[in-house]
Each structure stands twice: as C-alpha cells, then as structure tokens.
Amino acid sequence: MHRPRTLNHALATQVGETVVLQGWIHRRRRLAAVTFVILRDRSGLAQVVVKDAGTAQHVADLGEETVVAVTGRVTANTAAPGGVEVVDPTIQVLSDPAHTPPVELWRPSLPASLPTVLDHAPVTWRHPRRNATWRLAAASLRGFRDTLLAANFIEITTPKLVGSTTESGANVFEIDYFGRQAYLAQSPQFYKQTMVGVFERVFEVGPVFRAEPHDTVRHLAEYVSLDVELGFIQDHRDVLAVLRDVLAGMVEATTAYASDALDLLDVRLPVVPAQIPLLHFRDALTLVGADADEPDLAPEHERALGRWARDEHNSDFVAVEGYPTRKRAFYTAPQPDDPQWSNSFDLLFRGLELVTGGQRLHRYADYLRALDERGASTDPYESYLDVFRHGMPPHGGFAIGLERWTARLLEVDNVRETTLFPRDLHRLSP
Amino acid sequence: MHRPRTLNHALATQVGETVVLQGWIHRRRRLAAVTFVILRDRSGLAQVVVKDAGTAQHVADLGEETVVAVTGRVTANTAAPGGVEVVDPTIQVLSDPAHTPPVELWRPSLPASLPTVLDHAPVTWRHPRRNATWRLAAASLRGFRDTLLAANFIEITTPKLVGSTTESGANVFEIDYFGRQAYLAQSPQFYKQTMVGVFERVFEVGPVFRAEPHDTVRHLAEYVSLDVELGFIQDHRDVLAVLRDVLAGMVEATTAYASDALDLLDVRLPVVPAQIPLLHFRDALTLVGADADEPDLAPEHERALGRWARDEHNSDFVAVEGYPTRKRAFYTAPQPDDPQWSNSFDLLFRGLELVTGGQRLHRYADYLRALDERGASTDPYESYLDVFRHGMPPHGGFAIGLERWTARLLEVDNVRETTLFPRDLHRLSP
Numbered sequence: 001m002h003r004p005r006t007l008n009h010a011l012a013t014q015v016g017e018t019v020v021l022q023g024w025i026h027r028r029r030r031l032a033a034v035t036f037v038i039l040r041d042r043s044g045l046a047q048v049v050v051k052d053a054g055t056a057q058h059v060a061d062l063g064e065e066t067v068v069a070v071t072g073r074v075t076a077n078t079a080a081p082g083g084v085e086v087v088d089p090t091i092q093v094l095s096d097p098a099h100t101p102p103v104e105l106w107r108p109s110l111p112a113s114l115p116t117v118l119d120h121a122p123v124t125w126r127h128p129r130r131n132a133t134w135r136l137a138a139a140s141l142r143g144f145r146d147t148l149l150a151a152n153f154i155e156i157t158t159p160k161l162v163g164s165t166t167e168s169g170a171n172v173f174e175i176d177y178f179g180r181q182a183y184l185a186q187s188p189q190f191y192k193q194t195m196v197g198v199f200e201r202v203f204e205v206g207p208v209f210r211a212e213p214h215d216t217v218r219h220l221a222e223y224v225s226l227d228v229e230l231g232f233i234q235d236h237r238d239v240l241a242v243l244r245d246v247l248a249g250m251v252e253a254t255t256a257y258a259s260d261a262l263d264l265l266d267v268r269l270p271v272v273p274a275q276i277p278l279l280h281f282r283d284a285l286t287l288v289g290a291d292a293d294e295p296d297l298a299p300e301h302e303r304a305l306g307r308w309a310r311d312e313h314n315s316d317f318v319a320v321e322g323y324p325t326r327k328r329a330f331y332t333a334p335q336p337d338d339p340q341w342s343n344s345f346d347l348l349f350r351g352l353e354l355v356t357g358g359q360r361l362h363r364y365a366d367y368l369r370a371l372d373e374r375g376a377s378t379d380p381y382e383s384y385l386d387v388f389r390h391g392m393p394p395h396g397g398f399a400i401g402l403e404r405w406t407a408r409l410l411e412v413d414n415v416r417e418t419t420l421f422p423r424d425l426h427r428l429s430p
Numbered sequence: 431m432h433r434p435r436t437l438n439h440a441l442a443t444q445v446g447e448t449v450v451l452q453g454w455i456h457r458r459r460r461l462a463a464v465t466f467v468i469l470r471d472r473s474g475l476a477q478v479v480v481k482d483a484g485t486a487q488h489v490a491d492l493g494e495e496t497v498v499a500v501t502g503r504v505t506a507n508t509a510a511p512g513g514v515e516v517v518d519p520t521i522q523v524l525s526d527p528a529h530t531p532p533v534e535l536w537r538p539s540l541p542a543s544l545p546t547v548l549d550h551a552p553v554t555w556r557h558p559r560r561n562a563t564w565r566l567a568a569a570s571l572r573g574f575r576d577t578l579l580a581a582n583f584i585e586i587t588t589p590k591l592v593g594s595t596t597e598s599g600a601n602v603f604e605i606d607y608f609g610r611q612a613y614l615a616q617s618p619q620f621y622k623q624t625m626v627g628v629f630e631r632v633f634e635v636g637p638v639f640r641a642e643p644h645d646t647v648r649h650l651a652e653y654v655s656l657d658v659e660l661g662f663i664q665d666h667r668d669v670l671a672v673l674r675d676v677l678a679g680m681v682e683a684t685t686a687y688a689s690d691a692l693d694l695l696d697v698r699l700p701v702v703p704a705q706i707p708l709l710h711f712r713d714a715l716t717l718v719g720a721d722a723d724e725p726d727l728a729p730e731h732e733r734a735l736g737r738w739a740r741d742e743h744n745s746d747f748v749a750v751e752g753y754p755t756r757k758r759a760f761y762t763a764p765q766p767d768d769p770q771w772s773n774s775f776d777l778l779f780r781g782l783e784l785v786t787g788g789q790r791l792h793r794y795a796d797y798l799r800a801l802d803e804r805g806a807s808t809d810p811y812e813s814y815l816d817v818f819r820h821g822m823p824p825h826g827g828f829a830i831g832l833e834r835w836t837a838r839l840l841e842v843d844n845v846r847e848t849t850l851f852p853r854d855l856h857r858l859s860p
Contacts, residue, residue: 005662022662022823024821025821041630042582042629042630042631065820065821066821067821067822067823094662094823094824095792095793095821095822095823095824096793096794096795096819098819098820098821099819099820101820120816122624122625122627122628122814122816122817122820123627123816123817123820125625125628126627126628131628131629134584134586134628134629135584135629138584138585138586141585142579142585145575149572152472154564154565154568155568155571155572156564156568156850157635157637157654157832157850158850158851159637159652159850159851159852159853160590160637160639160652161603161639161651161652161853161858162858162859163858163859164859173591173605173606173607174605174606175603175604175605175614176603176604177603177651177858178641178643178651178855180858182858184605184614191850191851194552194860195552195555195850197552197553197555197556198552198555198556198561198564199472199561199564199565200471200472201472205587205635206636206637207587207589207590207636207637209590209591211608213608221591221607221608222589222590222591224587232435232452232524362525363525363526364526365526383859383860384552384860386550386552386553387552387553389526389528389529390495390528390529390531390552390553391454391455391495391496391497391525391528392497392525393452393497393524393525394524394525402587420586420587420588420589420621420625421588421589421621422589423589423591425608428591428592428593428607428610428612429592429593429594429813430624430813430814
C-alpha cells in the first residue's frame with residue numbers, strides 16, 4: 001500500500017480512482033444494508049460507504065474518534081456531501097479504538113457547557129466549529145504579520161521575565177528568579193519602544209500576563225498580544241493609519257486562508273473603511289449624552305458609539321482620540337495644543353474596545369515630568385528610560401488582543417471560546 | 431515641508447532632487463572646510479555634506495545618535511558611499527541632542543565587552559552589525575513560518591502558565607498563581623502533540639523557560655522555541671524531511687529578506703542538501719571511535735560528526751537517529767525492530783546540536799508503560815494523557831532554538847549575542 005494519502009477535500013478530483021484516506025471516524029450511521037462512516041481529516045469530512053458485513057462489524061467496534069486509514073474507490077454521488085463518496089473500503093486502525101469522547105463531536109453544535117468544553121479542550125477543539133474558530137484566529141495572525149512585513153516592519157521577540165514591572169504594579173505575577181524577585185511581563189511596551197530606536201518599525205506576537213482578579217468574559221490571566229510600534233510619526237493618527245491597514249489585512253487573510261471557516265460559522269465579516277471614523281473624546285461624550293467631565297467611556301457609551309459608526313458611517317470600527325492624559329499610561333504623549341487631552345486612541349470594534357494605542361513621549365525630560373506628575377518613582381524604569389537620553393524619534397504604536405479580536409469577529413461574548421487553552425482566576429489546565 | 435520622507439537606500443534614485451531624510455546622526459567628521467554627517471536610518475547609511483558655517487556649528491552641538499530630519503539636494507559623487515550624497519542641508523532636530531552613547535556605535539565593530547554590550551542593549555542593538563544579526567534572526571523566523579504555512583501547517587499559541595511540569599521536574603520556574611502553585615512552561619510539547627489531534631500539522635513560535643543553573647555560552651533561562659508537530663507519519667524520518675525543508679526555507683529567507691545583512695556579517699551560508707546525511711547512533715559511535723555502550727554523544731563526538739558530514743557529504747548538517755530510548759524523553763517512540771533504540775534524532779549544525787526531534791508515542795497504553803518503566807507517576811500528566819484515549823495518529827515533531835540557530839548561522843559562540851535581551855543566571859535586565 002504505497003499510495004500517497006489523499007485529503008478529503010481532494011476527493012472530487014479523483015473519481016474512479018482508488019485512494020487512501022487517513023483521519024478520524026467522525027460519525028457512524030448503521031442502516032439496514034449499509035453503514036456510513038464519516039471520516040474527518042484536516043481538510044474536512046468525507047463519506048465512506050460500507051456494505052461488506054465484516055467491515056461493517058469492524059466499524060461497529062471502532063468508536064468515534066478512532067484514527068483509521070481507509071482504502072477505497074471514489075465514486076460520484078450527488079446525494080453525498082461534496083458529491084463524492086468512497087466505496088468498497090478496507091479500514092485499517094492506526095491507533096487503538098478510541099474511548100467514547102466526552103462530548104459528541106459529530107453534532108452540528110457542541111452539546112456541552114463552556115466549562116465542559118474547556119475541561120476537555122484537547123478533544124473538543126476537534127469539533128468542526130471549534131476548529132474553524134481557531135483557523136480564523138490563525139489566519140488573522142497571518143494577516144497581521146503579512147501586512148506589517150509588507151510595510152517594512154521587523155519581528156522582535158522580547159523577554160517575558162522582567163526585573164521590574166513596566167506598567168502599573170497591580171496584576172503582576174511574581175516569580176522567584178534564582179533567588180531574586182522577577183515578574184512576568186504585562187506587555188512588551190518598553191521593549192518595543194526601545195527597538196524603534198533600532199529598527200524604526202517593529203512588531204511582536206507573544207504572550208502577556210495579567211494576574212487579573214476579575215472574573216469576566218473579557219479578561220484572561222494570559223493572552224496573546226499583537227504589538228506594533230513605529231518611529232518618525234507626526235502624531236497618533238499615523239499610528240491609526242497603520243492600525244487600519246493591519247485590520248484590513250487581518251480581515252482579508254480570513255477570506256484568503258480560511259473562507260470555509262467563515263462559511264461554516266456564518267461570520268458577518270466586517271468592512272474596514274479606508275478611513276476609520278474618528279471622534280475626539282470630548283465630542284464622543286457629547287454624542288453619547290455623557291457628562292463633559294467624565295474621565296472615560298463607559299461600556300454603554302462604547303456601544304452607543306458602535307451604533308453611531310454603523311448607522312452614520314457604515315463602519316464596524318470607530319476610533320476615539322484625545323482621552324484625558326491623566327487617565328492614560330504615563331508614557332502617553334499629550335495633545336500639543338492642550339495637554340489635558342492626549343495623542344492616544346481607543347479603537348472600538350462593534351461597540352467594544354479592541355485596541356489601545358497612541359503616540360508616546362520620546363524625550364527623556366518628558367518622561368521624568370510625566371512620572372513626577374503622577375507621583376511615581378523613576379526607579380523601576382531606570383534601565384528603560386536611559387534609551388531616551390540617546391536619541392529616540394517621535395513614535396507610537398498599539399496592541400491588539402488576539403482572543404478579543406477573534407471573539408469580536410465571531411461575535412461571541414466570552415474570550416475563553418477563542419483561546420486554545422484559556423487561563424483565568426480559576427483555570428490553570430488543561 | 432510636506433515632502434514625503436526618503437529612505438537612505440533610495441537616494442541613488444533621486445539624484446538632482448531635494449529630499450527629506452530622517453534618522454540618527456551616526457557619525458560626524460569635521461574637516462577644515464567641510465563637515466560630513468553620516469545619517470543612519472532603518473535602510474542604511476547616507477552621507478550629508480555640510481559647508482555652511484552656521485549649519486556646521488549646529489552639527490557640532492549635536493552628539494552622535496541625535497535624531498534629525500535633513501532636507502537637502504541629492505548629488506552624485508562616486509567618492510561617496512553608495513555613489514550619492516546630500517548637499518546644502520538644513521537640519522532639524524526631532525529629539526533632544528543625544529547624550530554620548532555608552533559605546534561608539536560608528537566604529538566598524540563594537541568596541542566593548544559582551545557584558546557592556548548587553549547592559550546597554552537598547553542602544554547597542556543600533557550598531558549596524560548587531561542590527562544585521564537580528565535581521566537575520568527575523569528573516570529566519572519568516573522562513574520558518576513561510577515554509578510551514580506553505581505545507582499546510584497551522585500556527586497555534588499555547589499557554590506558558592501551566593499547572594504541572596510537563597518534562598523533567600528540574601529547571602522549572604515556579605509561580606504563585608492566585609494562591610496556587612503554577613509553573614512556566616519548559617516547552618509546548620504536550621500542547622503541540624494534542625493539537626495534532628485537531629489540525630494534524632501545527633507549529634508554534636514562543637518563549638520557553640528553563641531555570642537553568644548552568645552558566646554557559648549555550649544556555650539561557652528564556653529562549654524562543656520554534657516548535658513543529660505533525661500527524662500521520664510513518665516514522666521519524668518523515669519528521670526529518672519536514673525539518674530539512676524548514677531549514678532550507680530559513681536559509682533561503684535570509685537571502686530573500688536580509689541579503690545585505692549576510693554581506694555585512696560575511697556569513698558563510700550553509701548548504702542544506704536535499705537529503706541530510708543520516709547515521710544511526712550505533713554507527714555514529716563507531717565512526718567517531720567511541721565505546722559502543724556510550725549512552726550519548728559527547729561534544730567532541732558531535733564535532734567529529736560535523737567534520738565527517740562536511741568532508742564526506744559536503745553538508746553543514748548531519749542527523750543522528752536511534753538514540754538509546756532510555757536516554758530520551760518518555761514520550762519518545764521506540765524503534766519497532768529493537769526498542770532499546772528510539773525513533774528519535776538530533777540534528778547537528780556545524781558540529782553542534784541544534785534540533786531534537788522524533789516520533790512520539792501515540793497510544794495511551796504505551797504512555798503508561800513508558801512512565802512506569804521510568805518509575806514516574808502519571809499524576810502530573812493526567813490532563814494531557816487523556817487525549818491519547820481519544821484517537822491520536824502516529825505523529826512526531828521537533829524544536830529549534832532560535833538563538834542557537836542564529837548563533838550557528840553566524841558562527842558566534844555565545845547565544846547571548848543573538849538574543850535581543852538575554853536572560854540567564856545573572857542577567858534579568860535590561
């Protein structure tokens with residue numbers, strides 16, 4: 001048997017030929033005179049028709065999820081899924097017969113609660129809808145990188161073990177590092193900024209860690225951050241323009257690399273307008289009828305802005321610039337004509353915050369002033385701040401949470417559904 | 431001044447035009463009648479010629495590494511680097527004048543010890559040779575992914591916070607996870623294996639953590655692991671074939687995306703043969719004159735094999751298969767005809783181990799047996815092993831350390847030179 005393996009999705013091109021398929025028994029249906037075996041491989045499903053009594057008995061003993069090789073003849077059958085099926089099969093078991101799966105994977109939707117799905121993640125990800133979910137996440141990642149590489153960005157990898165906390169001291173995991181105190185990085189913020197001094201345009205895809213005590217559908221203790229930073233900008237709007245292109249690239253990549261997943265999940269693909277609608281924070285407050293002295297946008301404000309963008313601009317995205325400087329991270333550049341506002345933005349996707357970004361301070365003295373104004377010590381930042389004495393260009397950037405992106409794209413509420421193995425207050429396995 | 435920025439490497443296409451350059455003052459040379467400013471940007475160096483006395487005085491006040499915009503006219507000059515230079519410049523400072531860099535970055539080689547270079551990493555990476563080093567690492571990453579995506583692999587991201595240690599219990603960083611004991615993942619081994627059950631072919635690029643007490647040129651406490659795993663293999667040689675293609679893709683990518691970096695560092699690019707020379711462990715021992723009962727290859731044996739591969743096969747790579755099963759990780763598949771040997775391999779690059787890989791066990795009972803034979807408990811592995819009851823195909827994979835790859839490619843001894851911000855027994859910053 002030295003035939004090369006045929007993938008299920010290629011069956012239609014091999015009608016009349018004898019092929020070898022390999023995959024998982026997705027479902028068996030035993031009728032009076034015939035047993036149907038639905039075989040699943042990475043490319044999709046295929047129907048195998050068993051009429052031989054011995055083979056049917058063999059199949060009866062092989063539970064769903066058993067891994068098999070099927071050798072048989074491809075025939076056209078308009079009634080079969082994909083218009084083809086495999087007949088007269090011989091079936092070889094490549095692993096042990098599988099135990100009954102914790103959840104019936106052959107049902108169109110997973111018939112289980114989210115905790116059960118997550119407890120059995122290594123198996124439940126095999127469900128076609130779950131599989132499609134991750135394939136859209138992976139395609140998005142690909143689109144993210146492709147867009148940035150085409151725009152002359154370079155990928156960096158920065159350490160997750162750090163000697164001081166780079167952002168707020170809260171929510172940080174502590175670690176014993178050869179007898180010294182260390183922390184898990186909450187973001188690659190300072191590293192990506194310093195690398196602008198080297199490569200001008202950088203990105204990183206990597207885990208970030210938040211000892212997040214909130215048990216919500218939007219928070220994880222570990223998530224994948226898509227970080228971007230670029231130099232020689234005029235202001236935050238140059239950053240927003242790059243973000244726009246990145247989002248467009250991510251959407252396009254889902255079409256290019258996972259269109260079947262889009263179809264299966266019936267995804268309402270967002271349109272990324274050439275110019276993302278942009279409001280000043282001040283005007284956003286007015287628009288949603290909030291008090292002019294509100295320091296931030298509440299969730300209902302964000303939802304209202306999402307509706308406004310959709311209704312007025314036919315856009316699933318809207319950006320808000322100019323958030324109050326005192327409410328943003330200390331490295332945020334103020335708005336030059338009125339420093340109470342900042343050159344930063346949030347991007348909302350369907351009424352939920354997806355991305356935070358903006359222009360950063362790039363002068364050493366400005367960092368000292370910003371930390372002083374917040375009553376913060378420079379001590380934890382010494383080794384990072386030093387670079388700003390050695391010539392840093394005006395720069396800015398943003399970060400997208402991969403899991404949130406996928407959740408928004410698929411319009412699911414809980415980011416745990418779009419994370420391969422989520423980590424939260426209660427969950428540390430599998 | 432609304433001219434778009436011109437990158438230094440594009441100057442030769444704009445002779446006679448007035449352009450705006452932006453970058454760092456890399457070097458100044460003041461002669462009697464003229465001052466030369468070498469400007470550095472992400473694309474390379476450019477020469478700016480200052481004759482105006484006022485501008486020359488301005489430049490004298492701007493230290494190396496000051497960030498500037500230069501507006502001037504491009505003229506051909508065969509004596510200038512690249513055959514062009516910018517004359518009659520006006521120079522605008524985009525940041526504060528820079529402090530004197532900790533190391534003279536304009537010298538052809540960094541005139542500093544490795545500790546000094548690492549202590550000032552955010553600045554020293556600006557040196558063209560360091561910059562080129564990382565660009566080759568980044569290009570390799572790109573080649574790694576491109577090769578695998580073209581071969582139908584899918585990218586995964588798996589958690590670095592884990593509830594049990596997945597490999598040996600030694601060298602693991604412990605962490606307080608909301609009052610529970612957790613660990614930093616030493617590898618994504620089990621996750622990538624379980625995901626073969628979902629996607630058949632997966633890869634991951636991410637940090638791994640080793641509480642490595644050895645202070646050597648080859649060990650880091652955190653490094654970037656390029657992990658690959660694939661299902662429906664015959665044995666480990668199918669894995670080795672993928673590794674061969676991945677290495678070829680990585681080498682090609684350095685040429686495609688960073689050929690100037692190859693030139694600058696005078697890299698002796700390896701040839702990846704269509705078939706990587708392959709020896710059985712037993713025969714490797716004989717070849718290097720070691721005792722037949724040696725349990726592993728010593729460094730001098732690996733060097734001897736490297737010389738053999740170069741001399742006999744004109745190859746910078748050689749693979750050794752069949753390492754003694756008891757010396758390999760418990761999930762390693764034994765050689766079917768003689769289980770004292772294993773279906774695993776090491777790949778040596780220029781006489782040093784770069785990659786470990788092989789076929790894994792795929793039956794639940796085999797895992798129980800392997801752990802039992804090693805006197806190990808199944809407890810830490812319960813949540814991972816469960817998937818092997820639910821149909822896992824024959825599979826295998828490998829992992830490449832990015833920093834080691836780059837070090838071998840550039841023929842530098844110390845992996846700290848090829849890591850943006852290395853972490854080791856003594857170093858936790860910057």
